[in-house]
Amino acid sequence: GQNIDQPTEMTATEGAIVQINCTYQTSGFNGLFWYQQHAGEAPTFLSYNVLDGLEEKGRFSSFLSRSKGYSYLLLKELQMKDSASYLCAVTPKAAGNKLTFGGGTRVLVKP
Amino acid sequence: DADVTQTPRNRITKTGKRIMLECSQTKGHDRMYWYRQDPGLGLRLIYYSFDVKDINKGEISDGYSVSRQAQAKFSLSLESAIPNQTALYFCATSDRTGIETQYFGPGTRLLVL
Numbered sequence: 691g692q693n694i695d696q697p698t699e700m701t702a703t704e705g706a707i708v709q710i711n712c713t714y715q716t717s718g719f720n721g722l723f724w725y726q727q728h729a730g731e732a733p734t735f736l737s738y739n740v741l742d743g744l745e746e747k748g749r750f751s752s753f754l755s756r757s758k759g760y761s762y763l764l765l766k767e768l769q770m771k772d773s774a775s776y777l778c779a780v781t782p783k784a785a786g787n788k789l790t791f792g793g794g795t796r797v798l799v800k801p
Numbered sequence: 802d803a804d805v806t807q808t809p810r811n812r813i814t815k816t817g818k819r820i821m822l823e824c825s826q827t828k829g830h831d832r833m834y835w836y837r838q839d840p841g842l843g844l845r846l847i848y849y850s851f852d853v854k855d856i857n858k859g860e861i862s863d864g865y866s867v868s869r870q871a872q873a874k875f876s877l878s879l880e881s882a883i884p885n886q887t888a889l890y891f892c893a894t895s896d897r898t899g900i901e902t903q904y905f906g907p908g909t910r911l912l913v914l
Contacts, residue, residue, distance in 0.1 A: 694843075698841070721900065723902070723903075730908075731907070731908070732805075732891060732905035732906060732907050732908055733844070733891070733905050734905070735902045735903075735904070738900050738902065740900075777843065777844065779844075781901070788846060788849060788859070789844075789846070789903060790846075791843040791844040791845070792843055793841055793842060793843040794843050
């Protein structure tokens with residue numbers, strides 16, 4: 691079966707750093723995605739990790755440890771517009787990109 | 802213009818009614834997906850299609866059916882709507898090449914009374 695866990699909610703201050711953790715237990719693994727979703731809107735792609743290590747994209751970085759079934763999304767220099775839900779999703783196998791999503795982490799950025 | 806569109810954007814219906822949600826895409830992708838999103842439960846896959854002749858059930862297909870009318874169109878039907886199908890529904894597409902990132906439509910908010 692598939693099990694993906696991430697915290698429900700986090701609060702941080704503008705300009706600070708927040709780390710959103712995601713742990714997964716899936717039958718097979720072919721990559722992990724992070725999506726951002728503003729309230730009432732569609733999820734949008736942020737990052738993809740398939741190999742262990744850190745992928746950096748501007749203010750956002752994503753880390754993966756396959757042996758630990760663990761990933762995190764790091765948001766630096768937080769801005770008010772970063773207030774959103776962040777969805778961790780795993781693609782279990784190479785044949786066909788069926789994503790299994792975690793419940794999402796709602797991040798609230800305060801002034 | 803949006804690459805993935807969904808109609809309607811909002812819908813209120815009554816228990817027992819049949820309704821159809823439509824999805825169209827101009828990205829030229831072969832693969833299309835239907836998800837529902839409920840608070841705290843994340844996105845759950847209802848059905849997916851890897852090409853026009855390929856339809857597959859996802860984790861929560863009971864009470865739903867789909868039709869892939871063309872490469873660009875993928876419709877989701879609720880044959881007899883029930884209140885626990887009240888949710889936000891998303892269509893998504895992906896290309897078979899590369900990392901197969903999924904691109905989501907704007908969503909349809911459905912309320913079943």
